[in-house]
Amino acid sequence: MGTTTAARIDPRDLLSEWANGSDEWVRYIVRNVLTGTGPLNADQSAIAYALFRQEKAFDARELPTEEPLATLESVEEAIEPLTLTSVSEVAGVNALVAGGVIEPHAGLTILFGENGTGKTGYSRIFKALAASRTADVILGDIEAATSLPQSALISYTLGSEAKTYTWSGGQGVAPFTRMSIFDSPSVSFHVDDDLEYVYVPAALALFNHVIAGIKTVQSTIDRSVKELRSAPNGLLTRFSRNATVYPLIETLGASTDLEYLRSFVDTRNDVETHVGDLRRTVAALEADTISAEIKVVQRVERILSQASAAATVIAGLDLDAYIRERETLRGLLDDYRIFRKSLFEAADLPTEPDDTWSAFITAGEAYQGHLVALGVHDTERCLYCRQSVNDEARTLIEKYSQYLDDKISVDIDASRARLQALTAPITALVVTDAATFAAEYADSADKPAFHVELSRMLKTANTLSELLSTAAPVTPALTKHASADAGGLSVALSTTSTQLAELKSQAATRSDTLAAKKKELVELEAAVELGKSWTAIEAQVKDTKQADRLALLAKPMPGLLRTVTGLAKTASDQMINESFDALFTQECAALRAPTLNIEFVGRQGRAQRRKVLTGKHKPSAVLSEGEQKVLAMADFLAEARLAGITAPVIFDDPVSSLDHRRINEVAQRVVLLAETTQVMVFTHDIFFASTLLSLMETSKRCSYFQITDEDGKGKITRATGPRWDSLTNIKKNINETIQAAKTQDGDARAALVRTGYDWVRAWCEVFTETELLQGVTQRYQPNVRMTNLPKIKAEALPTAIETVNRVFEEACRYIDGHSQPLPTLGVSPTLAGLETHWAELAATRSAYLSADN
Incomplete structure (x- = not known):
């Protein structure tokens, strides 16, 4: 299923023509992408940004002029073919048993097994290697006590060179990423999603590299703008928040009036002397003791208030x-x-x-x-x-x-x-603070004037409280000084309150003076610091102006990217989309997939496709599950064929939900693909497997592996298949068995003769299916081939039937699968009898084939 395409404009010419009408830095990016056929490296990206700055007059021009680009010669892509030769030493993948070996055929490899036998474990390895869109997370044996690390040995050839790779659970390993994998989960991707192409031609990938280069310059501009606007120069920390210039420093930017800001600089020669004098004045004011004295007097006032109140209560006691x-x-x-x-x-x-x-x-x-x-x-x-x-x-x-x-x-x-x-006011007295104060001065020579009254009051209060709480007798002598003590403490309290008011008045005046001097000092220090920091201030204003210019020049960047995207879409329409459209149409016809429209969409230089039905409906909303499956397979095969398939194509249960007719169509398409490509098929569908084997019988480009769980999940054995018994194969086995029997004696020869009759019996069945009845009905086939009915040679049938049936009955007597009556149980087959029967069958077949229909 090849396709031809008309000559198209080389995408390199599109890029060159566009770059010649763009800035030099853009031309530099395109030139390096075209000559290097790959993305820019770090050094080239740095030069592109440097050229941008020099071209836009941010920096002095040092780099050479970027001349217009000339038309470049097209470069043909060459890809070495990849062929898998074996997968072995699998460990740590699901519950797969050790020792399994898959040796894929260069053509078709069928891996057949029922559900749950372990096929999925092997397919997951291929999906991981290929980084398939539907790659699963691979677990170890969840029932094992300890999990083994994931590993597998992959043998392959790349071109003509044989290689091996030890897989350890990684995703997306080159060159295995070139493998194409189709499975049921991928159907939704291929049917409904806007899919990017797995394969992108090198020429088309150039657009992505150019976009990446422009984005690198764009991100560098953005990063520079951010750095210029947020450079941590520490200017703000040099100024007091209370200074007049603080808001101006806080908002330094491209719009700052430097001349106005410069007017705050103090240029006097002796300004440092003024700063020193002012600092000393402020320090003297701050060192004043009034605040400390106020705290002392406040405490005395608080003590006297407590003591005076207590003395008044004691004096008021009605002792009588x-x-x-x-x-x-x-x-x-x-x-x-x-x-x-x-x-x-x-x-x-x-x-x-x-x-x-x-x-x-x-x-x-x-x-x-x-x-x-x-x-x-x-x-x-x-x-x-x-x-x-x-x-x-x-x-x-x-x-x-x-x-x-x-x-x-x-x-x-x-x-x-x-x-x-009567006693409650006395017993409820709280004089803790007064007692503490009195105790502090008990041994001091410099007692306060009211200490006598205070101490006497405290003693009277304690004694009265003890007596009154027990209703003990109290003599008048105990309270004879109470009134005098109350009066003395009250006078002391009044004097202390007056003193406190005076101190606070003095402190308020001094605070105003100190605040004024502090403000003067803040402004003077800011004026001095402004002169010292002027170079940094000018630099920050310059940086913010440059940041604004860069931000302005960065605005056209999205437009540049959209232009490259448009060029990429034009090129992708020519190089990919048109080819894909033709290939997709071919595959839909081969698989009898529904007819629908393909829309080719692209963003940021990415080539994408979308499938829609009439009325813009998604296919999944209209099509049956089987129709979606073959539609997805057509999309998958068209995509795989875009670059020419040079790596294995893997199908994982591709015919689930398909009817027998579609299974046959898929099998024919897979076999056709296997004529030129290494194809691997995982399936549990016996009809599909037998159809594939039948279609491959002539070319023999096929290997069949049986996957079972008899001795553990994923047990792999090479087999002939559910319906791979051909007359040629059986003939070879019979001849080899006869030759082996001739070299043996006794029981060994008897066993080989019985095996020979077993093969003879199988030959009779296959001969009857394929040649006597011309394959009209065959085991594991989904339909009766009525078109083959006229091919049966009716006149030659009786003779052939007599011989085949007689030898078949004789063979049944000697194989282990049939029990025998006692009279014949001891009769052993002979080698001569086997040779005679085999000769009769060969002659019967020859006669039947030569008979006219």
Whole structure:
């Protein structure tokens, strides 16, 4: 399926003509791409950018002028053919057993195995090597205790040179990336996606190299702009944020008015002396002790506030009321004890009624109230033992209630409350800070004037608090100085507050002076620093102006790239798309794929294709699964043929979801491809495999491997195939078996003779299928070949049938697959009988073939 194309314009001429109308730096890129036939290296990219800068007057011109490009001679692409010779020593791939060897034929190699036998593991190796669009992640044996590293030994020839490569799990290994692989997951890519071509002619790849070169210059410009605009010169850190010039330095850029900024520079000869004097003045103001003194006085004010408040509370204590209420409470408690004793004299209590006993009675009353609230109190039963109470016990219980409801108890509680109200202000006093202050000056000779009153107040407060908290007696002598202490501390507090106000007023005046001098110092230092940094400032402004120019010159870059993309699309239409369109049409016809339109799209110099049906529908939305499969295969084969296939083509289960007719069409296309190309087919479809073998029977350019899981996943054996029994092969086996039997005696000869009859039986079956019945019906074939029915030689059939059937029955007696009755079980076949029967069959075949139809 070849195709011819008309003479086309060389893409090199397109690039040269376009470059001659562009800038010099663009011409430099194109010239180096065309002469080197590859992308620019790092040095060439650097020169392209340098030429851009010199051409645009950023730098002095040093590089030579780029002259217009002349038309270049076309360069023919030469690709050495790649042929796989063996795959062995596979380890760490899925659960494949070790020892499997695949020796692909130079023509067609069929790897047949049922689902789950391990075919996928081998196909994944090829996909990884080729970096196939559908390459899977390869796992090791997930059930193994330890996983082995992935590896395989690949033997191949490149041109005429034999080579080996040890694969260790890598993706995309040259030259295996030239292999073309088709599998079911790739169908969606080939049917619906906007696909880039796997093969790009070297001449067309030049556009990508030119685009890459322009993008390199573009990215270098972008990087330079970024660096120029964000150069870390540290200028801003040299100036105080409070200086007037700080915002001007912060916004330095191409629009900065340097003359205005320069007006802030202090050019006086003695400016450093002024800076020194001002710094000393500020330091003197900052070293002032007023702030520290204010803190000390603030603390004293806080201590006196606490102490004065405490002294006032102590002075306000009504000691007479305390003494009276304390005596009242004592009298009530005595009366209470007398009442309790007299009330329970006849109660037969185990001990005198005391406070512990009172608590017991109170608890019982509370429990009784709880039962009453729940509605379960029983007045006839004891609260504790739950026994019935008699009159005597009921009388005692009534006395309990009388005791708890007595007025004396109420008076005692009221007296205690009054006593608590009198003493609470004293017992609640907090004088921790005052006590700490007094302790600090206890041993000091330089005590504050109020220390006597403070210490006495603290002592009185501590003593009173201890006595009043236990309702102990207090003598008037303890508080005789309380009023004097309160007055003294109050006067000291007032004096201290006045002193603090004066200090704060002085500090405010000094702060204003210090702030003014500091501002003056900041401005003077900024003016001096501005003069010192002027060179760096001018450089930064220059850099930002250059960055703006570069950014402006970078704006046409996308337009340049679009122009090259347009040239690439023109060239790809001529070099790839038109050829692909013709090849795709051929493949669709061969595979009876649906008719549809191909749109050729391209971006950034990439050649792409898209398939659509009428109305711009995606094929997958309309076509059946089988139609999509053959459409994808047509796309795949057309793409593979674009450059002329020079590497293996691999099909992984290509006929799943296809009917028998399409399987036959795919098989014919695969066989046609295998006449000139190394083809490998992984399949579990027995009809497909047998069809391939049948089609390859004449050329013999075929190897068949059986993949099973009998001794572990991926067990590989070379086989004759599910339907590879030809008369020629069987004839050879019979002759070789007869010759081997002639060299043996006894049991060895008998075993070989039985094997010979086994082959004779197979010969009879194949002869009947292929020649007597002319292949009208054959095993593993999907259809009855009715067109072959007239080829059967009906008149010669009876004689041939008699001989073949008789020898077939005789052969069945001697093979192990048929059991025999006892009378014939001991009859052994003879070599002479085998030779005679074989001669009869040969003569019968010769006679049948020579008979007229």
